[in-house]
Every structure is written in structure tokens, then in C-alpha cells.
Amino acid sequence: MKMKNDKWKIWDNNNKYGETLYKRATGELPEMESSKALAKIIQQKIGSPEKILDVGCGAGHYLKSLRNQLKAEFIYTGVDATKNYIELAKKAFADDREASFFVSDIYNLEVDDKSNDLVISCNLLLHLPAIVKPINELVRVAKDAVIIRLLCGERSFRIQDVHPEENGNEFTEDGNPINYYYYNIYSKDYLKNIFSKIERIDSYEIIDDLDYNCENIVNSIEEHQDYNATRLISGYQVNGYILQPWAFVILYLK
Template sequence: MIADVTQNGWDRFSIWGHSATVRELYARRCRREAEEMTAHAQAAEILSQRIAPGDSVLDVGCGSGYFYHSLTGRNLPVEYWGLDACAALIGIGRDILPRFGLPAERLIEARIEDLNAEVDHVVCLNVLSNIDNYHRPLERLLKTARKSVVLRESLKQGAEYHYVRDDFLDPGIDLKVHVNHYDVDEVTRFAASYGYRPEIIVDRRSGGQPELVIGYPHYWTFMVADRIASDRGDN
């Protein structure tokens, strides 16, 4: 039998490109037709205490880049960049957000593993909990930022790792996704080992209580890490 070997496996087996409901929601958020996410409002307020005029912000796992509105809506003087691995979601932002002043080339289709950058601030919201583990991607974010990393993930006392079916995808799509909860003390120690001073902040939306997402509990928590060491080299 002839083998069939292609390179489209990431797109085929990733949940993010298989929900028309998500694509429609992200488009409405880009058009400012949907209410601002509480997590985005909180992240923007956290950044507002750290941003200097002309600073750059990289939104990792940006979806379609609508966090841009949270920054511009507060008149924060930053250069926004967004990165996401899902071509369909990045395409939505490239199509809509230039109407609001964001150049399309500021939205980059790439995975965290592809990231090789240096920016002032990195924001990563609700991303690392849905991949296999946090160590390598968080290391990349910590090495990328000059000043701070703002993270919102499922963090609690004691780690748990789950790989579960996502029942909220398009009809006929049968895919699983990681729903991981990382140990909060372990994650903060990891950030500190890269020259940061991490701080845990209670998530405003959930109030520190578990919240069901795709039917599974998430323990949303903000970790804000401010760089205290100037060396961005290898640890």
C-alpha cells in the first residue's frame, strides 16, 4: 500500500481551527461587537502599571489579536504584536484589525517553539494549560521579555494533567485537548530561576474558584513576573 505522508498534522489535530462558534466569536471581538473579556481587562490593567511610552507587547496565543483593543482602549502607549499557531484565527485578525489601526503584519502565524524575539512585555492568557506541559514554552516567554511576563493559567496547589475530548467542536470532529493544572509554587519558582520576581494575583473573573471550561474545571490564576536580572541568556 502506498504511504500517505503530509505535513498538515498540526492543523488537522489541533482543536483551535475546528470551531465555527469560536471563529465567529473572535471576529465579533475583533470588530468590538462583543464585551471585553474580564481576563483581558485585568491583564491590561496589570500592564498599565509597567508600561513606558514606546514599549512593545507580544501577545502569545493571541487568537485573532483582539487584546489589542484592551490596550488601545486604555490609551496605553505600546507597540502591539500577536502570535498564534492557528492560521484561521490569525487570518480573522489580519482581515479586521487593520481597520482599527493595527498593521496586519503585526499578527504572526507561528507556534511558541518558533518564537525568537526580544520585546518589553509578554502576555500569555489561557494557553499553556491546553498544551502538553509548560516548561519549554514558558522558558521561551521568559527569555523573550525584557521587563515583564503576564501569565494567566490554571494554577493551584498540586499539578494535574488531563487529556480529554473537546465536545464543543464542529459536528463530526473528534479531537482531544490538554486540560492541565500546574502547581503554582513550581511555576513561580521556575520564573524566579530565570531572573524574575513573580507575584500571584487572584483572577478577577473566577475569584480564585474553579471555573468550568469545555466541561472541565480550570483554576484561573494570574502570575505576573517582573525581570530583576538584566541577563536574558541561557540558565
């Protein structure tokens, strides 16, 4: 079905976020806790993939943690729907001969079937209006495994994070958000249901992502200087007002 509008795609106008990701990619800001955690999981669960595709790569900043922590060499491709972020990624990793970046949409990846040993997609699926097609696309282009980072728990929630326009307006006359992205939490049962219908998935594992340095998370409040910085409540990460049950999902493929 054709979308009525694409108002949930707020990244095109968010240059400030792109700058933060770029600073992470160049080392001006520290690596993200989630990118370090992902690198550890790849090492423990997957081993040494020769080709990695990162979908929703932003400024390619996860590559920094992967290069720092993975022992073996690998070829990295980053794709993102936001042209501006891909330009920043190309600039940040201009000296890395084994890294390339291009614009592509997770709903219709311009990538060959099974062309990457490992496909990763972190912190993107929660922001999308629907995840069945994206998960199918990630599996299609992966050979051995897919790792996704998303919000998941016992129940599903559909949440719209409303971003005011420059003039402060948030909602249309009839009460719909003008600009927003989703902040969805999916139940483990729903994920199981999706995975059970994808023939190439042999097995899967859900690992709660609680592997972070609290001090580093708290310091990020200083970096962001806004309400959107990640905070901690009772050990859980909180962004805005949303308590986040982060998890890595590993799909092992046939």
C-alpha cells in the same frame, strides 16, 4: 522528543471559536473579562510598555481592551499557531497601524531575543502538553516582563478535554481520545521550580484572577449557547465541568 501525534492541536478545525474571537475583536461581542483584567494589571504593575507581544493571540481581541484601557501608545504584535485566526486578526485590525500579526508556535517563536518590553500569553499554557519550553520562549523574547494567564493552585492536575469528531466518535478502539486539548492545572510549587531554573527571572508574582463582573460572565452563556460557556459556582469560573483557579503570573526579568 518528537510528538507521536498532534491530536491536542484542535484549533485548526474550530472555526466557530475563531468567529467568536473575531466578534470580540470587532466589538460585535463584548470584551472578555480576562482581557480587561489584564489591561488593569499592566497599568498597575508594569506601567507603559512601548512594545507588547501577545502569544496565542487568537483574533487579536485582547488588543481591543489594551487600546481602550492603557493610557500610553504602544506597538502590538500578535502571534498564533492557527493560520485562520491570524487572518481574522489582520482583518479585524486592518486600520490599526501599530498592530501586526503573524503565525508562530510558542514552542519555537520566530521572534528576536528581548525584542518586546512586555510579552503576554493568556489562556494558552493550560492547553499545552508541557510548559517548560513555552515559558522559556516567552522569557527569551521579553525585555522587562512576561504576564501569563493560566490555571494554578496547590496541586497539579493533567486533564484532557475530549472533542468528539463530527460523527460523534470520541475515543479510538483502544480507548485513547481522538481529538482533545489539555486543561491542565499546575501547582504553585511546580511553577516555582520552573522559574527557579530560568536565570533571567528576577522575581515573580501570582495574582488570583477573581476580578470579573459576574453578570457579564453569566451573559456569556447566552452568547455561546452551548455547554462550553463559562458559568460561576461559588464565585469560581466553571468551563464544561472544570472549576477554574485562574491566575495571572507576572515574571519580572533582569
